Amino acid sequence: MTLVRVAPLAQDVDLSKTYDAVVVGSGAAGGMAAHVLTTRGLKVLMLEAGKKLPIEQELRSMQWPYDHPRRGDAPPGYHALSFNEYTIRTPPYAKNSTFKHVMSYVGGWGGSDYVKNILVDEKDHPYTGTTYAWVRARALGGKTNIWGRLALRLSDYDFKAKTHDGYGEDWPISYADLEPYYDKVDLYLGISGHKENLPHLPDSLFQRPTKLNLAEVQLRESLKKMGRVLTPYRAGVTTDGLKHNRYRSKCYGRGACGRRPGGCDIHAAFDSPTGLIYPAMDTGNLTVRPNSIAHEILVDPNTGRARGVAFLDSETRKSYEAKARVVIVAASTLESARLLLLSRSRQHPNGLGNSSGHVGHNFCEHVMGPGVTGLVKDLVGKPPTLDDGRPGGFYIPRFRNLKDRQPGFVRGYGFEGGGGFSIFPGHAFGAKGFGAQFKKDVRDHAGAFIRMGGFGEVLARYENYVDLDPDAKDAWGIPTLRFHYQFGDNERRMCEDMVVAGREMFEAAGIEVVGADDKMLTEGWSIHELGTARMGNDPKTSVLNQFQQSHDVKNLFVVDGSSHVSASCQNPTWTIMALAWRSCEYLASEFKKGNV
Amino acid sequence: MTDATNPKGETLSRREMLEVTAAAIAAPLLKQGPAAVQPALQTGPKFFTGPEFALLDELSDLIIPTDAHSPGARAAGVAAYLDFRLADSLDTEQQTKWRSGLAAVDALSKELNGQAFLQGSADQRVAVLTRIAAGEQDPKTPAEHFFQELKRSTVRAYYTSKVGIHADQQYKGNVYQRGEFAGFDAK
Numbered sequence: 001m002t003l004v005r006v007a008p009l010a011q012d013v014d015l016s017k018t019y020d021a022v023v024v025g026s027g028a029a030g031g032m033a034a035h036v037l038t039t040r041g042l043k044v045l046m047l048e049a050g051k052k053l054p055i056e057q058e059l060r061s062m063q064w065p066y067d068h069p070r071r072g073d074a075p076p077g078y079h080a081l082s083f084n085e086y087t088i089r090t091p092p093y094a095k096n097s098t099f100k101h102v103m104s105y106v107g108g109w110g111g112s113d114y115v116k117n118i119l120v121d122e123k124d125h126p127y128t129g130t131t132y133a134w135v136r137a138r139a140l141g142g143k144t145n146i147w148g149r150l151a152l153r154l155s156d157y158d159f160k161a162k163t164h165d166g167y168g169e170d171w172p173i174s175y176a177d178l179e180p181y182y183d184k185v186d187l188y189l190g191i192s193g194h195k196e197n198l199p200h201l202p203d204s205l206f207q208r209p210t211k212l213n214l215a216e217v218q219l220r221e222s223l224k225k226m227g228r229v230l231t232p233y234r235a236g237v238t239t240d241g242l243k244h245n246r247y248r249s250k251c252y253g254r255g256a257c258g259r260r261p262g263g264c265d266i267h268a269a270f271d272s273p274t275g276l277i278y279p280a281m282d283t284g285n286l287t288v289r290p291n292s293i294a295h296e297i298l299v300d301p302n303t304g305r306a307r308g309v310a311f312l313d314s315e316t317r318k319s320y321e322a323k324a325r326v327v328i329v330a331a332s333t334l335e336s337a338r339l340l341l342l343s344r345s346r347q348h349p350n351g352l353g354n355s356s357g358h359v360g361h362n363f364c365e366h367v368m369g370p371g372v373t374g375l376v377k378d379l380v381g382k383p384p385t386l387d388d389g390r391p392g393g394f395y396i397p398r399f400r401n402l403k404d405r406q407p408g409f410v411r412g413y414g415f416e417g418g419g420g421f422s423i424f425p426g427h428a429f430g431a432k433g434f435g436a437q438f439k440k441d442v443r444d445h446a447g448a449f450i451r452m453g454g455f456g457e458v459l460a461r462y463e464n465y466v467d468l469d470p471d472a473k474d475a476w477g478i479p480t481l482r483f484h485y486q487f488g489d490n491e492r493r494m495c496e497d498m499v500v501a502g503r504e505m506f507e508a509a510g511i512e513v514v515g516a517d518d519k520m521l522t523e524g525w526s527i528h529e530l531g532t533a534r535m536g537n538d539p540k541t542s543v544l545n546q547f548q549q550s551h552d553v554k555n556l557f558v559v560d561g562s563s564h565v566s567a568s569c570q571n572p573t574w575t576i577m578a579l580a581w582r583s584c585e586y587l588a589s590e591f592k593k594g595n596v
Numbered sequence: 597m598t599d600a601t602n603p604k605g606e607t608l609s610r611r612e613m614l615e616v617t618a619a620a621i622a623a624p625l626l627k628q629g630p631a632a633v634q635p636a637l638q639t640g641p642k643f644f645t646g647p648e649f650a651l652l653d654e655l656s657d658l659i660i661p662t663d664a665h666s667p668g669a670r671a672a673g674v675a676a677y678l679d680f681r682l683a684d685s686l687d688t689e690q691q692t693k694w695r696s697g698l699a700a701v702d703a704l705s706k707e708l709n710g711q712a713f714l715q716g717s718a719d720q721r722v723a724v725l726t727r728i729a730a731g732e733q734d735p736k737t738p739a740e741h742f743f744q745e746l747k748r749s750t751v752r753a754y755y756t757s758k759v760g761i762h763a764d765q766q767y768k769g770n771v772y773q774r775g776e777f778a779g780f781d782a783k
Contacts, residue, residue: 062770065756069680072756076686194782211779220782232782253773386778388769423767428751434659434729435722439764442755443665446765 013289015322019045020591022309022324024294024339027142029560030330031276032577035188036584037328038285042591045322046277047292047311049331050138051117055145055273059114061255061265065423072111077101080108081122086133086522091483092126092472104135105525106146106261110424115261118145124475129466129483133524134334140290141272142332143527144573146261149269149391150416151191151236151574153182153202157402158568165401165410168460171565172537172546175202181578181585189270190238191574192251192391196231201397201414201570207240210253210390215376215419215450215511220394222509228399233392233418236270236573247274253389256423269391289322291315295478297327297343297352297556304347306556312476326555326587326596330580333363333562334466337532338481340543340558341468353533353550353558358543360467362534364460364567366526367413367491371453372502373515376419379448384421387447393418396452396505398569400497408493411459413569415502417452450511454498457569459490460531485523495520528572533562548583555596559583641676642683643691648698649675651713655701656750658725665764672759674750697742704728704739 020042023030030046037044065071079099086093086105094102102122107115120136127134137143157164159171159178179202185191186205193206209232212220220230241250251268267274280286296310298321308323329336337360343352351359398412427449428442469482499518506513536542539551548563550556559580561572568575590596641649656669656678669675682691701724705713708727709720716724731740732747754760761767768778 064758064761064770066758066761070684071677071752076684209782211777212782213779217780217782230782252775253777254769254771256770384766384768386768386771386773388767389771389773390777390779421765421767421769423761423769424755425765428755429748432732434725434747436661436663439660439663439668440665443764 013045013287013322015320018308018323018325019043019287020324021045021326021328021587022047022322023328023330024309025049025142025330025332025335025560026140026277026288027272027330027332027560028144028573028576029580030328031141031144031272031280032185032580033328033330033557033559033584034280034286035276036581037588038280038283040585040588042285042588044280044286045324046286046288047294047309047322048138048140048142048288048290049293049314050120050140050142050290052140052288052290053117053145055139055141055263055271056265058117059145059263059265061262068113070113072113074101074103074107074112074116078103078107078112078116080112081105081133082108083522086131090130091128091132092122092480094122094126097123105133106135106527109261111261114263115146125480126472126474127481127483128469128472129481130485131522132483132485133522134529135524135527136332136335140277140288144270144272144275145263147236147269147271147573148571149233149235149237150395150571151193151204151234151270152395152570153204153578154178154568154570154575155200155202157200157398158566158570161411161566161568165405167410169534169536169541169565172535172542177546178575178578178582181582182574184581185574185577188242188244189236189275189577190240190242190248191234192232192237192239193234194232196229196397198229198397200402204234204574206234207238210235210239210392212394213385213387213420215374215379215448216394218376219450219505219509219511223396223505226505226508228396228505230394230396233390233395233416235391237264237268237391238270239268245275245279247278251391256388257391258388258418258422264391292320293476293478294331294339295342295476297329297339299343299345299347299352299553301346304345304553306352306553312478314476317476326557326591328584328587329556329558330560332560333529333532334481336558336560336562337466338468340533342479348552353543353552353556355552356540356543358462358534358541360532361462361465362460362531362565363464363466363485363529364458364531364564365524366455366528366567366569366571367458367487367495367520368453368455368526369521370495370498370502370518371415371417371451372499372506372513372517373449373451374506374511375445375514376448376450376511381444382447384447387420388422390418392416393420394452400501406497408497409490411457411490411494411569413454413456413494413498415452415454415498417450419447419450421447449514450506452502454495454502455526455528455569455571456491456494456498457567458487460534460566461488466532483523487520487523492520528561528567530561530564530567530572533558534565535563536565547586548579549587557583557587641679643679644675644682644694644698647714648695649679651698651701652678652746654714654721655725655746656754658721659747659750660754667759667763669750669754672754672757674753674757677753677757678749693742693745696738697745700737700739700742701728
């Protein structure tokens with residue numbers, strides 16, 4: 001079913017040879033590391049813990065609900081965790097569950113059959129400690145198979161946030177350092193958006209933007225008067241196509257893109273396999289081994305340097321070692337921290353690269369939940385229009401604590417939202433009564449709602465951290481993570497402000513607020529976990545230098561979101577890739593000079 | 597493609613078809629479409645008894661009836677779909693809830709009208725449903741709790757059906773657009 005014949009993935013890779021680099025993880029960060037290093041001639045082995053799935057057959061992006069026997073639901077025996085389960089119970093959430101398979105909450109969005117093989121089974125992958133909705137995708141490409149696609153840049157309001165407001169730490173880089181790499185990511189992967197010239201949300205090199213519908217235009221025009229911006233969803237989606245990539249189609253505005261969880265089976269939306277990994281395999285320099293669960297980074301007992309990675313085959317449970325001159329960790333923020341902590345040796349008794357004691361700490365993310373729903377009265381009873389087929393509706397960039405200083409909280413939040421018709425009229429669940437009038441109400445209001453929800457920066461705090469549980473183990477006998485992580489007062493006050501500000505913006509635009517939700521979702525819900533191996537100039541208070549290179553172990557790089565110093569309120573994927581590009585370019589050049 | 601998937605009857609030229617590389621992926625799925633549709637009930641209900649099924653069928657069609665605009669829940673096969681899901685379910689608690697819920701409706705009907713729901717006149721049936729729908733926001737009695745579940749399930753089944761998506765909602769998406777997104781440019 002794939003368009004282009006993809007080189008077979010080598011299950012029986014040659015493990016007798018020493019690779020230039022071994023990359024652990026195949027998501028946005030691992031894929032980018034593979035791309036940058038292989039195009040510079042390095043021989044790379046990529047280890048992915050999950051399977052190589054026939055992803056188009058999993059996603060079935062255009063399947064009509066009625067063409068699926070259970071309208072998209074997973075077979076009996078599968079269960080997705082709910083908000084209540086996350087909050088009433090403590091992890092491990094699948095313990096003693098009567099269900100055969102337990103998925104994270106993402107499986108409960110109304111399309112669980114499409115992601116049941118992408119998300120991990122919580123039964124096999126337990127964790128302990130405080131409340132946390134930890135969403136994991138073990139498959140080639142990781143979470144990029146189902147990501148939300150909002151692709152934003154950070155600015156010096158983020159990189160130099162401490163200078164701006166005194167809280168936390170500045171990043172060891174500035175926007176000027178990263179800008180050329182954001183440009184490279186834009187051009188190589190494609191991004192859709194509309195230029196706004198904002199200092200706090202720099203523009204990308206955009207392809208054609210998606211469009212706004214009537215309600216969204218109305219809100220955009222009104223916000224202009226408040227000095228705020230509503231911009232079409234900046235999506236990591238190629239809308240004009242990519243001549244250099246034969247694995248991806250451009251976006252044809254088809255599909256019920258609002259169907260979440262949902263990937264894009266024509267790969268117009270970026271995913272790591274078609275965007276980065278298959279092209280890297282075409283160089284002849286990349287070998288990919290799926291079903292490979294890395295559980296220790298091996299070090300040379302004499303030098304203390306990394307010499308390779310020990311892994312288990314997830315199917316056969318056999319143990320292997322991969323040898324490499326450089327080890328690149330890109331297993332996702334929390335799994336990367338886990339792998340470093342698991343890699344204890346005589347030289348590195350607290351875990352690899354952890355002389356600072358900061359691995360697992362400064363854990364941060366985005367807080368979400370609060371939002372508003374509005375009714376645009378003029379649109380009630382209007383004939384249906386095509387408002388779907390877009391990767392998203394709109395984004396309202398941060399407007400707090402830029403020039404002003406909020407009394408209740410530092411940092412800011414943005415809103416993601418959208419309005420108009422979609423494949424399922426969700427408002428029918430809230431419409432009262434029954435009968436002909438109910439049916440007409442549902443029909444008349446189907447395109448008249450607009451909704452938005454906030455995504456706010458969670459402050460990086462040393463006391464928010466993960467470590468290894470001394471007792472609990474996963475299905476492969478590997479110690480699990482234990483969470484010590486909670487939102488604080490800054491997040492709570494920010495969330496209160498989201499509802500107030502959201503209501504104010506809708507009302508100013510003449511949109512009647514019919515729902516205002518101030519409930520914070522649980523820790524982890526945004527799936528934007530960051531910061532567990534942060535960069536910095538001081539080896540005593542940071543794990544990595546500005547090139548995501550371990551302060552302690554020169555041939556160890558950690559190129560995913562764990563390196564972020566603060567969460568910003570902008571979605572992290574594009575920054576993860578720009579940073580990985582910059583670091584791997586540095587690494588390739590140092591490698592050739594014999595310096596790593 | 598069926599007419600339903602492309603209401604405007606637009607077809608892509610061969611040239612465009614080649615450009616739309618994605619079509620190569622989507623086509624096999626579309627072809628298998630109708631075969632995968634829930635078949636009309638041919639062998640009788642699998643989970644519900646005959647009388648239970650008839651009651652559910654009527655209740656769903658009272659919630660979403662046929663009107664001048666589009667067919668209702670009965671035509672959309674809502675009861676058959678719910679019967680299939682419950683027969684397939686491993687959740688015995690859920691199954692019990694549906695059985696006792698339907699029984700509660702009949703019991704209420706006997707209390708109000710002196711006869712089972714389906715034996716009542718059209719007005720009497722609506723009266724029973726109106727009574728249990730009154731507690732929709734804050735259900736207290738078993739029948740009121742059941743109404744919540746019944747309505748939620750009917751809504752989900754109807755608006756994911758062919759009738760619900762195409763005839764009633766006239767949903768325009770899930771089709772290839774011809775190079776331009778629908779909507780307005782940000783200015």
